Amino acid sequence: MRALLLLLALLLGACAPIIACTEIAMSSVSVHVEDPDGLAIDDATLTFDSDDLTEEPCQSMGGGDYVCGYEIAGEITVDASHDGYVPASETLTIEMDADGCHVVGQQITIVLEPVVL
Numbered sequence: 001m002r003a004l005l006l007l008l009a010l011l012l013g014a015c016a017p018i019i020a021c022t023e024i025a026m027s028s029v030s031v032h033v034e035d036p037d038g039l040a041i042d043d044a045t046l047t048f049d050s051d052d053l054t055e056e057p058c059q060s061m062g063g064g065d066y067v068c069g070y071e072i073a074g075e076i077t078v079d080a081s082h083d084g085y086v087p088a089s090e091t092l093t094i095e096m097d098a099d100g101c102h103v104v105g106q107q108i109t110i111v112l113e114p115v116v117l
Helices: 002-014
Strands: 027-034 045-050 059-062 065-070 074-081 088-096 106-111
Touching (some): 027 045, 065 074
Antiparallel strands (some): 027 065, 045 074, 059 065
């Protein structure tokens, strides 16, 4: 009887789902920066901070596209600036996926308004 219970426990344990997380780093926030006419601003300065980090620079991908952080969950604030434009910021909440393996990244567009003199 004891052997049967042990075998049953092993079989039931073998049926439990195994979560295999990939080692690919997912971006937390992808940002497109443009002016009010929809033209990409390629050389803006973008930084981000989160609950657990101090301010970090975002990575330019060209064409007005930037990546702010990899695998960072929680509240993230993105700040964007460029000479001749009013600085802008946006705060988002980044969640983990159902498996808890990766963040569910978000894509945003930040429009920088020209400074009016």
